[in-house]
Amino acid sequence: MLGALRRNLRPALQRTRLLLCGRRATQTPRTDEMQIRACAATYHLHDDCLALNYGGTQMHFNYVWLRDHCRSASSYNSDTNQRNLDTGSIDLSIRPDSTAVEDGHLVLTWPDGHVSKYSLSWLAENSYEVKKQSAIQPRVLWNSDIYKNANIPSSNWDTFMSCDDELKKFLQNYLLYGIAFVDAVPATVEATEAVTRRVSLIRETTYGRMWCFTSDFSRGDTAYSQLALDRHTDTSYFQEPCGIQVFHCLRHEGTGGRTLLVDGFYAAEKLRQQSPESFELLAHVPIRHEYIEKTGNHQNHMTGIGPVLNVHPWNKELYLIRYNNFDRSVINTIPHDSVQQWYVAHRELTTELRRPENELWVKLTPGKVVFIDNWRVMHGRESFTGTRQICGCYLTRDDVLSTARCFGLQA
Numbered sequence: 001m002l003g004a005l006r007r008n009l010r011p012a013l014q015r016t017r018l019l020l021c022g023r024r025a026t027q028t029p030r031t032d033e034m035q036i037r038a039c040a041a042t043y044h045l046h047d048d049c050l051a052l053n054y055g056g057t058q059m060h061f062n063y064v065w066l067r068d069h070c071r072s073a074s075s076y077n078s079d080t081n082q083r084n085l086d087t088g089s090i091d092l093s094i095r096p097d098s099t100a101v102e103d104g105h106l107v108l109t110w111p112d113g114h115v116s117k118y119s120l121s122w123l124a125e126n127s128y129e130v131k132k133q134s135a136i137q138p139r140v141l142w143n144s145d146i147y148k149n150a151n152i153p154s155s156n157w158d159t160f161m162s163c164d165d166e167l168k169k170f171l172q173n174y175l176l177y178g179i180a181f182v183d184a185v186p187a188t189v190e191a192t193e194a195v196t197r198r199v200s201l202i203r204e205t206t207y208g209r210m211w212c213f214t215s216d217f218s219r220g221d222t223a224y225s226q227l228a229l230d231r232h233t234d235t236s237y238f239q240e241p242c243g244i245q246v247f248h249c250l251r252h253e254g255t256g257g258r259t260l261l262v263d264g265f266y267a268a269e270k271l272r273q274q275s276p277e278s279f280e281l282l283a284h285v286p287i288r289h290e291y292i293e294k295t296g297n298h299q300n301h302m303t304g305i306g307p308v309l310n311v312h313p314w315n316k317e318l319y320l321i322r323y324n325n326f327d328r329s330v331i332n333t334i335p336h337d338s339v340q341q342w343y344v345a346h347r348e349l350t351t352e353l354r355r356p357e358n359e360l361w362v363k364l365t366p367g368k369v370v371f372i373d374n375w376r377v378m379h380g381r382e383s384f385t386g387t388r389q390i391c392g393c394y395l396t397r398d399d400v401l402s403t404a405r406c407f408g409l410q411a
């Protein structure tokens with residue numbers, strides 16, 4: 001989206017240069033005058049903001065915002081990408097003394113003589129109006145057919161470990177779909193750790209840094225049994241649930257034990273369309289998840305409070321689902337007259353999550369490592385017989401997204 005915008009802006013920018021090169025308005029020109037001078041970029045100074053029309057978009061910039069976002073050396077350190085200016089010292093009723101558009105830049109002179117210059121394309125990219133048009137993180141929401149028909153290739157261990165382009169492709173798939181696979185990984189904890197470290201930092205939890213589990217009840221949790229587990233997100237009882245879960249089945253001699261994957265955002269968006277009030281309720285009512293373990297050496301009591309659906313307040317984009325019926329705690333954060341509606345909304349979401357067409361079943365075999373966005377994609381498993389050993393770890397979401405952004409991906 002921004003790429004397309006940049007392309008659209010380029011001819012406009014050139015036209016601006018052509019028309020405005022070397023010209024400077026010392027006083028705010030009248031609108032009709034501006035239209036003639038700068039047909040590609042027009043502006044108008046309102047009482048509370050500067051309106052800029054550029055690249056076909058009408059944008060509005062608050063004056064304090066403009067002073068705060070000055071990119072001159074005294075206001076901003078472009079080596080560290082940090083603000084130098086003390087925002088607390090800006091006069092909250094500041095207005096520019098003079099305004100001009102020249103050479104593809106908006107130039108403002110402030111009452112104290114300080115000059116701020118902003119490239120028009122920078123303003124466009126960073127305006128609320130343009131940001132609002134594109135998702136924070138573009139995603140492809142999927143059910144089983146959509147995912148299968150997309151034919152997303154798995155990465156291969158050798159190329160994944162040695163080639164940055166391969167890692168970038170992997171991350172792009174991961175960002176779009178919330179799951180991604182690496183094949184032909186040696187069936188060891190060390191290789192699983194290496195594949196993981198290639199992506200990001202491991203998040204150590206009470207389960208360890210790298211963990212390896214089997215059905216031995218060594219911990220007080222159903223995961224350490226042979227029972228089936230319905231779709232869920234992990235560590236919902238953390239105030240910040242783990243961002244990514246990595247699984248590698250090192251061995252399984254027995255039957256069953258397939259892994260279930262369900263795109264929680266696909267289901268939640270269906271709910272938003274069909275039943276907006278239920279979506280709103282699940283997005284606002286906080287509930288508690290809890291992990292209480294008092295076995296052998298393990299003493300844990302974790303709680304996390306937050307809504308099932310979490311949306312960015314400014315554009316309503318989903319970013320996190322907490323959905324774990326095993327670990328959901330006593331509901332005592334909802335007034336009695338909303339409890340019934342909450343259960344209705346939860347049931348509607350559950351119905352969407354349980355549609356067979358939304359279920360992607362995969363048998364994890366030695367060599368196949370899966371990365372799951374634990375803020376979006378639910379996992380579960382079929383019951384099994386025999387010895388089954390799974391190793392893996394959790395990753396911090398911020399660090400994975402940072403790796404992706406360093407490759408130039410939008411995340």
Ligand SMILES: C[N+](C)(C)CCCC[C@H](N)C(=O)O
Nearest residue numbers: 207211213221223233234235
């Ligand atoms: C993955 N590993 C086996 C280490 C831990 C499992 C944690 C299970 C817990 N009920 C939850 O959903 O968070």
Ligand SMILES: O=C(O)CCC(=O)C(=O)O
Nearest residue numbers: 223229234259380381390
């Ligand atoms: O055994 C599995 O495949 C997954 C179990 C599980 O949900 C977990 O470990 O988080």
Ligand SMILES: [Fe+2]
Nearest residue numbers: 223233234379
């Ligand atoms: Fe789990």
